[in-house]
Amino acid sequence: METQADMSREIEALRGSGGPQPRRDYPPYRSSVLRHPTRDLHQVDPEGVELWAPCFGAADIDDAEADLTIQRSGEPLGERIVVTGRVIDGDGRPVRNQLVEIWQANASGRYWHQRDQHPAPLDPNFIGAGRCLTDDDGGYTFQTIKPGAYPWRNHLNAWRPAHIHFSLFGTDFTQRLVTQMYFPGDPLFDLDPIFQSVTDPKARELLIAAYDHSVTTPERALGYRWDIVLSGTHRTPLEES
Amino acid sequence: MSFAPGQTVGPFFHLGLPFEGGNLLVPAGHPDAVRLHGRVLDGRGAAVPDALIEIWQADPSGAVPRATGSIRRDGFTFTGWGRAQTDGDGHYWFSTLVPGATTPGRRPFFAVTVFARGLTDRLFTRAYLPGDEPDALLDGLSGERRATLITTREERGLLFDIHLQGEGETVFLSYPRQAR
Numbered sequence: 268m269e270t271q272a273d274m275s276r277e278i279e280a281l282r283g284s285g286g287p288q289p290r291r292d293y294p295p296y297r298s299s300v301l302r303h304p305t306r307d308l309h310q311v312d313p314e315g316v317e318l319w320a321p322c323f324g325a326a327d328i329d330d331a332e333a334d335l336t337i338q339r340s341g342e343p344l345g346e347r348i349v350v351t352g353r354v355i356d357g358d359g360r361p362v363r364n365q366l367v368e369i370w371q372a373n374a375s376g377r378y379w380h381q382r383d384q385h386p387a388p389l390d391p392n393f394i395g396a397g398r399c400l401t402d403d404d405g406g407y408t409f410q411t412i413k414p415g416a417y418p419w420r421n422h423l424n425a426w427r428p429a430h431i432h433f434s435l436f437g438t439d440f441t442q443r444l445v446t447q448m449y450f451p452g453d454p455l456f457d458l459d460p461i462f463q464s465v466t467d468p469k470a471r472e473l474l475i476a477a478y479d480h481s482v483t484t485p486e487r488a489l490g491y492r493w494d495i496v497l498s499g500t501h502r503t504p505l506e507e508s
Numbered sequence: 509m510s511f512a513p514g515q516t517v518g519p520f521f522h523l524g525l526p527f528e529g530g531n532l533l534v535p536a537g538h539p540d541a542v543r544l545h546g547r548v549l550d551g552r553g554a555a556v557p558d559a560l561i562e563i564w565q566a567d568p569s570g571a572v573p574r575a576t577g578s579i580r581r582d583g584f585t586f587t588g589w590g591r592a593q594t595d596g597d598g599h600y601w602f603s604t605l606v607p608g609a610t611t612p613g614r615r616p617f618f619a620v621t622v623f624a625r626g627l628t629d630r631l632f633t634r635a636y637l638p639g640d641e642p643d644a645l646l647d648g649l650s651g652e653r654r655a656t657l658i659t660t661r662e663e664r665g666l667l668f669d670i671h672l673q674g675e676g677e678t679v680f681l682s683y684p685r686q687a688r
């Protein structure tokens with residue numbers, strides 16, 4: 268198995284080689300080798316349902332699902348955090364009443380998932396999945412625990428920087444996004460082939476939340492702010508229902 | 509404006525994304541239910557057991573659903589959206605209704621999003637009903653490429669395999685306003 272030094276050389280060689288989105292063909296992320304399309308994407312004008320996004324509402328979600336610290340009988344271990352921000356589209360408009368889903372490891376870097384073999388402790392009081400709907404300003408807020416870094420088997424001594432997985436919808440189908448939010452100043456950034464699959468450093472910055480003391484809750488939780496800009500909608504305002 | 513980059517859904521998305529009934533746009537016992545299903549395959553033709561497929565579609569009359577309730581389905585409302593994970597054999601399935609044409613005379617399709625461990629970003633494609641209506645996308649593709657986007661009709665369903673790479677690689681789509 269390659270060492271981190273081998274991997275870092277591969278990452279180095281591909282720096283700046285892609286655009287603002289991740290390279291689909293990114294060999295340092297070994298699982299991508301047989302799974303990325305080799306043909307260019309075929310550009311098409313969206314039509315019909317592609318001009319719309321599915322609707323979610325109060326019937327789909329309980330408010331409590333946005334608090335990952337109250338899903339079990341006791342308090343989870345780890346550093347309590349608030350993650351808040353806005354979902355806006357590529358024209359700066361808020362994405363309202365839309366679904367945001369997150370999942371993450373616990374404070375020890377272990378997922379509540381049968382295939383996670385990392386021998387760090389599970390926390391019976393932390394499952395690590397949440398959902399909410401954005402408000403009229405596109406705002407979302409989750410109460411959770413700061414996830415731990417965790418090892419994986421991409422190469423020898425491979426570790427993922429701490430992150431929260433995010434799933435987002437826009438106002439049309441084409442804006443669908445699944446991504447990961449990272450924490451500022453993580454020493455693992457340069458070493459991680461998943462983060463580095465976005466080879467443009469300015470674009471990578473967009474995945475890093477900012478510590479925000481105005482979000483920090485006294486005696487309770489540290490605050491992070493992360494705004495998410497989706498791509499542009501293809502529907503004109505006249506078509507809004 | 510700079511758009512947030514995508515990142516892989518990873519191997520642990522089952523924790524956060526699938527939900528009970530996600531693949532049942534209508535109950536499987538619905539008199540008009542069809543099974544839209546297929547396998548997700550990698551560049552060597554091996555099953556991808558950790559992919560997630562989402563579909564988004566018009567109702568049989570061609571109307572775009574605007575109803576909420578996909579996550580907690582009431583069994584009566586057609587929301588047009590569903591989510592299914594692949595099993596150990598790379599197989600996914602939905603119980604749904606056949607979409608109508610949103611514009612009369614056009615070929616109906618399911619809009620499909622593909623996520624998987626190993627995919628650094630989601631992929632978009634379309635699963636068309638078999639037919640002979642003209643279509644701007646299909647008509648511009650070679651026969652071999654076009655075939656990757658057309659479902660195969662079965663007795664009670666529609667088959668749509670997704671080849672991420674290599675021989676018979678599915679045509680994946682981008683849209684004008686996305687960052688490249």
Ligand SMILES: [Fe+2]
Pocket residue numbers: 372427430432518520
């Ligand atoms: Fe993760």
